[in-house]
Amino acid sequence: MKIVCIGGGPAGLYFGLLMKQLNPAHQVRVIERNKPYDTFGWGVVFSDATMDNMRLWDRTSADQIQAAFNHWDDIELLFKGRRIRSGGHGFVGIGRKKLLNILQARCEALGVELVFEQDVSSDEDFSDADLVIASDGINSRIRSKYADVFQPDIVTRPNRYIWLGTKRLYDAFTFDFQQTEHGWFQAHIYKFDEHTSTFIVECPEHVWLAHGLDKADQDQSIAFCEQLFAGNLAGEKLMTNARHLRGSAWLNFQRVTCGQWWLQNRHGSHVVLMGDAVHTAHFAIGSGTKLAIEDAIELTRQFQLHGDAPEHIPTVLAAYQELRRVETLRLQNAAWNAMEWFEVCGTRYCDQLPPEQFMYSMLTRSQRISHENLRLRDAAWLQGYERWFAERAGLPQPAALPPTPPMFTPYTVRGVTLKNRVVVSPMAQYSATDGVPGDYHLVHLGARAMGGAAMVFAEMTCTSPDARITPGCPGLWTDEQGAAWTRIVDWVHANTDARMAVQLGHAGAKGSTRRAWDGIDQPLADDDTEPNWPLLSASPQQYLPGTSQVSRAMTEADMDRVLADFVAATQRAADAGFDWLELHCAHGYLLSSFISTLTNQRTDAYGGSLANRLRYPLRVFNAVRAAWPAERPMSVRISAHDWVEGGITPADAVEIARAFKAAGADLIDCSSGQVSKAEKPVYGRMFQTPFADRVRQEAGIATIAVGAISEADHVNSIIAAGRADLCAVARPHLANPAWTLTEAARIGYTPQPWPKQYRSAKGQLEAGFARQAAQAKASA
Incomplete structure (x- = not known):
């Protein structure tokens, strides 16, 4: 084949040498606009896994790169006068110029033609090529030329x-945070050769502008950074090797993704994007060069598998795109998480978190490094942090014993102390009769109360017959229902040390539907057995277009009646002995329908601005809080993201939380979605935790994290980083009522107490998990 690589960065050079090595008969040219052995930039970071991969594909260049690497295990934080260090992180760094020089020399040794000082503007300059690699960087001309095919999505991020x-x-890989009168700057620092370290300085746009750095030239910007980080630099200077710049030397990171990675041009040549031309990853996790190298490896692998003749090119490129897209998105998502952390740390974490917790939050910023992964990297550091966290939570830590994991530390709100940070989410069971909970609820809730969680939420409990989602929903509008709940709460209190919580809600426009197993969200058959009932909402709406019953807008009289129903239910809940009350203002139910712009089109005092839309939910909250005993906590569940354009956003969620905090809420339960069927949520493990994190830090109120939290590692990571104060776990508790006890045994936390009736099983379960862990370690 005739192969042309446009751009002599890591992707083009490495692919060129791999293909020449695969088949010396290939004619391979790499076109570079810079001079021979001349490049710009400082150090780049590799992972050990990438190096292992490179050794398999070209041992010669890998050994040379390995010899030039600088290795370090530690990450060091300089923050608020503290120096905190954690080890076991295994980075390797190399100068970008050194890396490219090694690859250039290897290309020449294999017979790859290197063409320098040629600025390519079009793939059509090489009409005789079978394959054109567009590795021409983040500002790729080739990508721009065929933008309608490649479908680039380029997002410019706000930090400078x-x-x-x-x-x-x-x-060590060093992070230095410095506060100024206008905000925070951070430096990302790492050594990459025997003489030099990379020193990246970053700050939010508003801080950059406030210091006048938009008007500073390159030399003035360097002088500013030298003064800001003078204590760290210890007399050394900062340097640039960029070309002379007019105006500011500060950049904005651009995240690049593409819908399509390859095409066939009008001359019949196949053109494929590679490296920064097709994807970028923020320097916060140092994966840009890794992605470029592994692009080259994967495309070579596909030619090896399918054949490296021109007729195989379409099959190869299709397989390459499919395989690389998955891995690239995974890394880009991790890089995005890390990037966002640095973008908001000045307003969200620097002032709110103590240095110890700030360090933990920074180490786990990408969500690729979890609590137990930190233990593998640096067990001593993590144990010290666990001990600090537990003591701060008021739990003494004897020096002779292992520290208490964060998820098993106590948490106190008002007059209620929870024994740990795990709560059982409210989960609809649709098994009540006329709103009365029965034996099923006693067994269901009682089993989970014995399973180790600190608190068990009953499912959404309705305040009137027309507040129900289905005919099977429980309520608190009659004394009979109150007595039934008293029986359940008394049993839990008598037989366990778990707390019981009630969640009061009104279904609104999502009511009068069948039980989930008979057709979720489908309206009742409206027969003599289960007739429909009229629906109320903030505005007329139909939850399932063309299917659901249409609700009517609430009048003032309706509002007064529903508020009175909430107060009466609250009083019954207090009499029943519930320890905790949550007001349901999420998921498109009645109170949520007032908050979201998707469901509130009112033109009176209850519509329009967010303050107006919150008016009725806050009215209900204030009345419920006044009726609920002062020594018992009260939380509010909100939809922190509607996942629909024009709906509630996480920024809105912060304002919603501030309003409820001002009214006296103790915690915000941060869920999302289910307001509109047009929603497009982005799922993933712990996918809603960022909402709890943002609300906690920016609104200054404790939060409950929910959503795809399924193992102790998740809970420990969330609680330890200060992303939330409690974790609500739903489906895992349906599958295993003793999920909390099981997870304690899985991670080896043997001090976890068990119900006396079940203690004979404790040792066996712990021993089984310990045996599995030992076997896994031995086979690793």
Whole structure:
């Protein structure tokens, strides 16, 4: 084949040498606009896994790169006068110029033609090529030329950064946070050769503007950074090797993704994007070069598998795109999480978190590194942090015993102390008769109360017959229902140390439907057995277009009646002995329908601005809080994201939380969605935790994290990082009522107490998990 690589960065060079090595008969050219052995930039970071991969594909260049690498295990944080260090992170760094020089020399040794000082504007300059690799960087001309096919999505991020170097050498990957009168700056620092370290300085746009750095030239910006980080630099200077710049030297990171990665041009040549031309990953996790190298490896692998003749190119490129897209998105998502953490740390974490917790939050920022992964990297550091966290939670930590994991530390709100940070989510069971909970609820809730969780939520409990979702929903509008709940709460209190919580709600426009197993969200058959009932909402709406019953807008009289129903239910809940009350203002139910713009089109005092839309939910909250005993906590569940354009956003959720906090809420239960069937949520493990994190830090109120939290590692990571104060676990508790006890045994936390009736099973379960862990370690 005739192969042309446009762009002599890591992707183009490495693919060129791999294909020449695969088949020396290939004619391979790499076209670079810079001079021979001349490049710009400072150090790049590799992972050990990438190096292992490179050794398999070209041992010669891998050994040379390995010899030039600088290795370090530690991450060091400089923050608020503290120096905190954690080890076991295994980074390797190399100068970008050194890396490219090694690859250039290897290409020449294999017979790859290197063409320098040629600025390519079009793939059609090489009409005789079978394959054109467009590895021409983030501002790819080839990608731009065929934008209608490649479908690039380029997002410019708000932070500003400047990429510098220094002769000061560091023995750890160092993060230095400095506060100014206008906000926070952070430096990402790592040594990449025996003489030099990379020194990237980053800050939010508003901080950059406030310091006048938009008007500063390159030399002035460097002088500013030298003064800001003078204590760290210890007399050394900062340097740039960028070309002379007019105006600011500060950049905005651009995240690049593409819908299509390859095409066939009008000359019959196949053109494929590679490296930064097709994807970028933020320097916060240092994966840009890794992605470029592994693009080259995967495309070579596909030619090896399918054949490296021209007729196989379409099959190869299709397989390459499919395989690389999955891995790239995974890394880009991790990089996005890390990038966002640095973008908001000045307003969200720097002032709110103590240095110890700030360090933990920073280490786990990408959500790729979990609590137990930190233990593998640096067990001593993590144990010290666990001990600090537990003592801060008021739990003494004897030096002779292992520290208490964060999920098993106590949490106190008002007059209620929870024994740990796990709660059983409210989960609809649709098994009540005329709103009365029965033996089923006693067994269901009682089993989970014995299973180790600190608190068990009953499912959404309705305040009137027309507040129900289905005919099977429980309520608290009669004394008979109150007595039935008293029986359940008394049993839990008598037989366990778990707390019981009630969640009061009104279904609104999502009511009068069948039980889930008979057709979720489908309206009742409206026969003599189960007739429909009229629906209320903030505005007329139909939850399932063309299917659901249409609700009518509430009048003032309706509002007064529903508010009175909530107060009466609250009083019955207090009499029943519930320890905790949550007001349901999420998921498109009645109170939620007032909050979201998707369901509230009112033109009176209850519509329009967010303050107006919150008016009725806050009225209900205030009345319920006044009726609920002062010593018992009260939380509010909100939909922190509607996942629909024009609906509630996480920024709105912060304002909603602030309003409920001002009214006296103790915690915000941060869920999302289910307001509109037009929603397009982005699922994933712990996918709703970022909402709890943002609300907690920005609104200054405790939160409950929910959504795809399924193992102790998740809970420990969330609680330890301060992303939430409690974790509500739903489906895992349906599958295993003793989920909390099981997870304690799985992670080896043997001090976890068990119900006396079940203690004979405790040792056996713990021993089984310990045996599995030992076997896994032995086979690793």
